[in-house]
Amino acid sequence: MAGIETKAGTGKVTRTDVARYAGVSTAVVSYVINGGPKPVAASTAKRVREAIKVLQYQPNATARALTMGSARLLGMIVPDSTNPYFAELTDAIAQAAAARGYAVLAANSRTDPETERQNTLNLVSRQVDAIIMATVLSPSEVAAMPVHGIPRVLIDQSSSVHGIPTISTDFEQGAVLGVQHLIGHDHRDIAILVGKDIDPARTDPRHNGWRKALREAGLREGPAEFTDFTRQGGYEATLRLLELQQRPTAIFASSDLLAVGALRAIHEAGLSIPDDIAVVSFDGTSESEFSWPQLTTVRQPINQIAERVIAAALSPASLGDHALLLATELVVRKSCGC
Amino acid sequence: MAGIETKAGTGKVTRTDVARYAGVSTAVVSYVINGGPKPVAASTAKRVREAIKVLQYQPNATARALTMGSARLLGMIVPDSTNPYFAELTDAIAQAAAARGYAVLAANSRTDPETERQNTLNLVSRQVDAIIMATVLSPSEVAAMPVHGIPRVLIDQSSSVHGIPTISTDFEQGAVLGVQHLIGHDHRDIAILVGKDIDPARTDPRHNGWRKALREAGLREGPAEFTDFTRQGGYEATLRLLELQQRPTAIFASSDLLAVGALRAIHEAGLSIPDDIAVVSFDGTSESEFSWPQLTTVRQPINQIAERVIAAALSPASLGDHALLLATELVVRKSCGC
DNA sequence: TCCAGGCTCTAAATCGCTTCCATAAATTCC
DNA sequence: GGAATTTATGGAAGCGATTTAGAGCCTGGA
Incomplete structure (x- = not known):
């Protein structure tokens, strides 16, 4: 129990701890974890993996994000997160994102322009890889937001905004x-x-x-x-x-x-x-x-939208700045008189 | 338009750019932004603030998180994010968190133990400041998760788990x-x-x-x-x-x-x-x-729960490891026969 | 004229991770 | 058997921020 533990009790295990425990440099630990740019001898890799397991090491995603320039995080803004439609859509998008190793940070603008602006700024500040948004702002206001090149995908509106791809139901x-x-x-x-x-x-x-x-x-x-x-x-x-x-x-x-x-x-x-x-x-x-x-x-x-949105968010160039409209389907039940 | 811009076109404006534009060191920029540990002359501060505005500088929250050891991010796991109850609760919690400058990263475990484990690991890896969870795991499994000291708050269950505070409806x-x-x-x-x-x-x-x-x-x-x-x-x-x-x-x-x-x-x-x-x-x-x-x-x-949960998540010591049960209220409408 | 003491501000270390460059060891080839 | 590769590892720079230690410059008092 004692011995090679980390600096007493902080609970944080860093890659340095793993390297020390395995008797290798920190670079090698990276190589093992990422199948990294350089190969690692099988025996060394095994030692490293064991150290990781013993120390229950989890890479610090924040640090990784800083070096890599990507937190594998997508931002999402909807006008009402308790609206079941948005709840289902957000879930579908989060699901599709997770399949590609991304998480989704969702914000609720409460249909308030000012809140939406703040949400956007917050997401920009958090360096999300893209922002998926159902905006309540006007096209010109949307275009004017200082997003510093973070790609955006507009949803839930048919008209596109100049320079921003839109994916929505028709x-x-x-x-x-x-x-x-x-x-x-x-x-x-x-x-x-x-x-x-x-x-x-x-x-x-x-x-x-x-x-x-x-x-x-x-x-x-x-x-x-x-x-x-x-x-x-x-x-x-x-x-x-x-x-x-x-x-x-x-x-x-x-x-x-x-x-x-x-x-x-x-x-x-x-x-x-x-x-x-x-x-x-x-x-x-x-x-x-x-x-x-x-x-x-x-x-x-919903699922089609989610797939398309994630695809667009993750490869911004793929979609032009036009609106992609997806077809709906009539579900006949009882309220119509059939 | 030209001139002091950042390294051509990346769109990223860093504190270094602001410092250069304002003709000060990066430390001073920090001081101005944070009301930082050292005072800054009024005239200098003004110059810095102007540079920030001109360059539309937004601090990089990821880098900040790395140095500060906190991303001002809370993790949340629920078994079904499309259940309106959880949607409303998540929203209320996100609201309460936002009031304190925290964002909430919500995950959906889909009532699946394995997914819940992965969600947890992901949140740990992202260095969230606390994890708020409605678990589908058994107390011993919950206790056994390698969270490396990240505080957790259990919700939506009456029984407490040893060492983990619980806040829930009675x-x-x-x-x-x-x-x-x-x-x-x-x-x-x-x-x-x-x-x-x-x-x-x-x-x-x-x-x-x-x-x-x-x-x-x-x-x-x-x-x-x-x-x-x-x-x-x-x-x-x-x-x-x-x-x-x-x-x-x-x-x-x-x-x-x-x-x-x-x-x-x-x-x-x-x-x-x-x-x-x-x-x-x-x-x-x-x-x-x-x-x-x-x-x-x-x-x-819901709102009481949200407030208590955030308070507990943000000052882990405040609540013991016992369960705090909040009282419900009967809302009489039509389906009971009144 | 000099020096102590305040103010401002800068330099540099640090957070944890990735990756380029260099080096050492092991292998292959004449 | 020595040179040329190949393979495996380590060192160190850098991502963008915070913060400590300390360097100039002024001011005022002796």
């Missing part, structure tokens, strides 16, 4: 898919629930998709309710919808969260889903599968 | 609260849905609480269903419950996730909640507030 196409399904059920009066953007000039592509599907079917635009991107927001917006003179017969919710809020409002009004009001949502999180009734939803290809 | 008390409420509604046949542990010998304290409340009320133990800690798990377990000869009139679900699955199963069976079967859940996530009907739930004090 929101517009997805919305078209969902609304068309509702139209197929003979609904003529289809409302939409959409998150309100900080920037009123910006319009949610799902909103455009809804418009487009309606227009193509020769239907008039139903009511559009803008609200917070939360269950509560969906609930309140739907309450407003229900008070309308001419109540819509169907609602397209641009998020599962919003849809779940909508379901509650409709239930409370004593109306039946889908008979009185049909609902189609967007996202396809697990929550949508267990609501009552089960939500028919436009599923985002 | 699950047993919470379960008693929930079950008593059901008993108050004259239910005599109350089932429980509980997550199945990897270690069959371990018993969930909520299970004990349910037993205790029943016993104290002189009621016989209703059926207990063990299942995966997911919505799907709750759904399947409830299906089994519904097929029972003597169907329970109430269900206590030891998690919102499980309860949501239960609601769907009950709805599908054409039964009414709470008239045919009442449900009380555990956790109190936002999801429970928007299910149909709204779930009466035993709320975990």
Whole structure:
């Protein structure tokens, strides 16, 4: 127990300790650990490995990061980490990153521009290898952030920002898919629930998709309710919808969260889903599968996104600065009336 | 634009660049940034601050971490990061940590012991200042992990592990609260849905609480269903419950996730909640507030937990190795029959 | 005029790791 | 048998920051 231990009790075992224990130089320890640039004799390597095991040595990733210029760390910023969609996406991305030896440091901007800026600065300061972000900032603000050459990948928005690759679901196409399904059920009066953007000039592509599907079917635009991107927001917006003179017969919710809020409002009004009001949502999180009734939803290809995002983040040059939009899939369940 | 820039185009601005630009030594830059150990003349400080602004210098946190021996980083491991309870808890903890200048690196063990071990090793290697974990390992396995003195804080389990502080909700008390409420509604046949542990010998304290409340009320133990800690798990377990000869009139679900699955199963069976079967859940996530009907739930004090956990993680000595159990609160909504 | 004592600021060591360069030992080739 | 390789190891520089020890320069008092 005594003897070659490290400097009494700090608990830190460094590569120097291993080298001393194995009777080699620190360089050799590195070679063994990394299959390093130089070869090591089998017998020596064995001694080193034994020392590592005995001392329970773990390389100091911080020091390694300093020399290598990479901490094998990716930063991620989302506007609401408790939104199941972002929780699932973050998890999928972390999973894909882990498969390549990277960890993901996730931050929550709480839909606040200032917090997002601070998060970004923090990640830059921590020298992450790339930043994956669903931004609430305007393109010009995003472009202006001092990231000192750290590559960024934008997610969850269809429009690309000059010089920054974007990978996202094709929101517009997805919305078209969902609304068309509702139209197929003979609904003529289809409302939409959409998150309100900080920037009123910006319009949610799902909103455009809804418009487009309606227009193509020769239907008039139903009511559009803008609200917070939360269950509560969906609930309140739907309450407003229900008070309308001419109540819509169907609602397209641009998020599962919003849809779940909508379901509650409709239930409370004593109306039946889908008979009185049909609902189609967007996202396809697990929550949508267990609501009552089960939500028919436009599923985002989370795993595909995760794979593409990681690929882009890890080889910044591979993707241009254009937006790569991935197709959605309609998951038919009960809330649409099928 | 040209001139004093850094080594052409790498994008990295180091303290050396700032020092050169300001015409001082690198030490002075440190002093200015940190209000450092030595004072700096006002005029010099101003020059340095200007250089920092012009060059958009951001200290390299990795290098700082190496010298300081702390990256101001906390590690966290949960068994399922997409479970809304853990998502909300992680967020609250990250929030509390951020208020003290720490970031949280979260990992998902997917309820897999081996993954949890790897996550732990990874965090140790990254020199996090502390590890906050909801473990799926046995106490002895936890104790045996080579963490080299990195403090750990256990969460989400009532029993403490020798030498490691634990902060958690008082699950047993919470379960008693929930079950008593059901008993108050004259239910005599109350089932429980509980997550199945990897270690069959371990018993969930909520299970004990349910037993205790029943016993104290002189009621016989209703059926207990063990299942995966997911919505799907709750759904399947409830299906089994519904097929029972003597169907329970109430269900206590030891998690919102499980309860949501239960609601769907009950709805599908054409039964009414709470008239045919009442449900009380555990956790109190936002999801429970928007299910149909709204779930009466035993709320975990997430923010309190977060505060305590961060305090414990940041001053390891402050808390002994005992378990600090926080009280729950019953949130009465609709699923209980009130 | 000189020197003590304050202020500022610089030089240099250090954190743990990677890797280039050099060196020593072992092997091969005439 | 000695030179030329090949193979295995060690020394030391450097990554970007913090911090200690100490070097100049001023000021003021004797």
